[in-house]
Amino acid sequence: LAGSVALIVAARSDWTTAYIAVSFFGLFAVITGLVMGEPARGQEPKPLKGPVAAAIAYVSPLAEFFKRQGALVVLLFVLVHKIGDTLANLTLRLLFEDLGFTNDELAIYDVGLGFWALLAGIFVGGVLYARLGMKRSVLISLVLMAVSNLAFAGLATVGHSTWAMAGAMGFENFASGIGGVC
Template sequence: MTSPSEPIARRILSGRMLAAFAMGFYGGAPLLLTGSVLLAWMEERGIDLTTIGLFALVGLPYTLKFLWAPVFDRFHWPRLGRRRGWLLLTQLLLAVSIGSLAVYGPGASALVLAGLALAVAFFSASQDTLIDAYRRESLHDREQGLGASLYVNGYRLGMLLASGGGLILADWIGFSDMYGLMAALMATGMLVTLLLPEAAAGEAHPNSLKDAVVLPFVEFFRRSEAVWILLFILLYKLGDTVAGQMTTPFYLEMGFSKTEIGAVVKLFGFWATVLGGLAGGALILRYGIYRTLWQFGLLQLLSTAAFAVLVHTGPQLPALTAVISFENLSAGMGTAAFVAFMANQTDRRFTATQYALLSSLMGVPRVIAAAPSGWLATTVGWQNFFILCALFAIPGLLVLPRFRTWLAD
């Protein structure tokens, strides 16, 4: 364990943190191979739009991963351990399923294509579950924020490589060969897993599959603050989630060109988020999760409200750059603290199951609460919309004081 006086740079470059970044990269790389990249390949092959639309269902394993997570908590592999054993098997099957997509692709029947895409999504979601559990068990509570920021940044880099890099590469060598290269890339993740030490769970794992399914729920809901923890997870990032759903239509309506949006929002904003994540992880290490959840939550509130300023400035590139920088830095910091908070709420005996449940719950606002965002923007106008979204962040902050006695360091 690192000492409190050890420099932040040395902690970031420690083996545990580099492992968090590498695992994040391998977690993010396959995500869009069954999403936007596959849909582009299908469009190129002339697949009808109705079929393309139905492929959104392929992403269901990312929402339902808690259903099979108890298997990962219950069973372990001889010599390799509970996390590394499952990770190796999952990464092998993930590489094989991506390679199978490279071979068959949209040229196969829709049923075969859907089955292969579903297999990629299933093994990718399983890998996410195992990586989250490994990170939770291999890092001290105080290190979760920095580990989460490096993991999230690695995840974003993997997504960027597979989506933007994958599409560019497909223009040169074709989609089939590009998917083949992605399969080979994912196979290298097995080498990283073999180099990692097995995470110490700290306590005995469940004695039966029934215990692995039931006990995570029993343990969690016996806590006096269980309902408040779930409520906080639903509310903490509600404001920027609802606002984020409508930002692209807002930019276009304000008069920004697609080139400006791509350059500032997507590329510049990506690096601002990465910087925010690293800064957030370092600050969590210094000040603890409770204080930084407050600080980053307030920054998220203010950065969401800042979009209302663009209503008055019009399509001014410096104003857009300033707002995007502020918002993405705040979002990166807030995400680091939020992910660290969720990790620390898991019991090490059931890390995979409980974290899968909490992370699935985290996605609820993105799907449900963000759905009426277009109606809200139309009804109240852009300025009032972003001010309301900023106010949506307040309920989550009001829940925080309930955690002060046990969350504050």
């Protein structure tokens, strides 16, 4: 909601006004935190004693991970798995700008529709993971995420089309929701 409001206000005014308007969304969280207070802890965390203990607490889980068989393969998989999506998402705004989409269109189709598609993808990802297990569900999510990148190639070919943008953004966020869970 905050992202959509920012785009809509910026289209009608300027970015300073948009950021001021969006800051009110954070105000609700601050007030809630102040009213609710800190939740009770089941067990108090152990205080760290000095910089050496802090460094050990930081490095120990990483060292334990790299001792496991196949740790480098897992790390390489995660990097390769996410790099395409990350690079595509970095250039997404440039594509929308080149195709002449307005802030209102971005607010509706990218942020608005994209949010609900992401939630649907998270739900479907949970179901896939529960029914198919990790390997199969991750494979499905990889295929869906690759196809979602191709949807933007289709959008670039079609040009300025709100239907194509809605389809590409909806599918991208749906696939990302599944991929995030799996």
